[in-house]
Structures are given as structure tokens and as C-alpha cells.
Amino acid sequence: MRYREKLWPARWILVATLLVIPASALVFAPLSWTLGFATGIVLYAGCLGLYIRAGVPLEITDTEFRAGRARIDLCFIGSATPYSGQEATAQRGPELDARAWLLLRGGVSGVVRIEIDDPGDPTPYWLVSTRNPDLLVSELTGAVASRA
Numbered sequence: 001m002r003y004r005e006k007l008w009p010a011r012w013i014l015v016a017t018l019l020v021i022p023a024s025a026l027v028f029a030p031l032s033w034t035l036g037f038a039t040g041i042v043l044y045a046g047c048l049g050l051y052i053r054a055g056v057p058l059e060i061t062d063t064e065f066r067a068g069r070a071r072i073d074l075c076f077i078g079s080a081t082p083y084s085g086q087e088a089t090a091q092r093g094p095e096l097d098a099r100a101w102l103l104l105r106g107g108v109s110g111v112v113r114i115e116i117d118d119p120g121d122p123t124p125y126w127l128v129s130t131r132n133p134d135l136l137v138s139e140l141t142g143a144v145a146s147r148a
Contacts (some may be wrong), residue, residue: 004058056103075147076116084133111129112128
């Protein structure tokens with residue numbers, strides 16, 4: 001494994017879902033406050049499980065790049081370009097090609113554009129969210145160079 005990053009959902013989701021506890025307590029208040037709080041805690045634990053499951057991995061191995069469930073062999077990767085700030089916003093919006101493959105996550109501001117060098121693939125590039133665009137490009141470029 002040359003590189004690994006996990007794209008977690010935004011942290012504010014954890015705080016927002018805490019509201020399920022008092023909401024459950026209010027719903028079950030006519031029956032039992034204890035039952036309401038217990039139900040809320042169980043529901044919050046389920047929300048935490050979903051939060052953990054929602055984390056998407058980015059991985060570079062010696063042979064392929066993985067973004068979530070998608071995989072591409074390193075021999076089909078062309079150039080990779082990091083974007084952050086307003087440039088990243090432009091890549092996700094007005095400059096986006098409708099044929100591109102996307103792995104975008106809210107709360108993750110950086111993106112990397114990975115050109116696909118496969119004549120049989122109609123996808124021109126992958127656009128992948130990352131918290132470390134420069135590091136991902138550096139590792140990807142190194143992996144592609146060592147593969148060639």
C-alpha cells in the first residue's frame with residue numbers, strides 16, 4: 001500500500017444526529033422517559049455505525065488506484081492535477097465534464113483530477129475529493145512512474 005486516505009463525512013453530522021436522543025425522549029415521554037432516552041441512544045449508535053460505514057477509502061497500491069469501489073490499473077492513468085479553494089469549486093462546477101467519473105464528498109474541499117489514458121474508456125477523467133490533493137498527486141505520480 002503506497003497511499004491510503006479515508007474520506008469521512010463532515011463532523012457536524014455527528015453533532016446534528018445527537019438530536020435524535022431528545023427527539024426520541026419526547027416521542028416516548030407519554031410512555032416512559034427512560035424508554036425514550038434508551039431508544040434515542042440506540043438510534044444514535046445506529047447513526048454512528050452509518051457514519052463509520054460511510055467513510056470512503058482512497059488507496060494506491062503497486063498496481064492500481066482505488067476510489068471507493070472503483071478501481072483503475074495504473075497503466076491507464078495519465079496526468080493528475082491537484083485543486084483546492086476556488087479552483088476545486090470550479091472543477092466540481094462550471095468546468096466539470098458530464099462524462100467524468102466522480103467521487104465527491106461534502107466537507108472535503110480539495111479535489112484531484114486524474115486523466116484517463118485508455119482509448120476504450122469514454123470517461124475522460126476521474127475527479128476525486130481528497131483532504132491532501134498535493135500528497136495524493138505526488139504518490140499517484142510516483143506509483144505510475146514506478147509501474148512504467
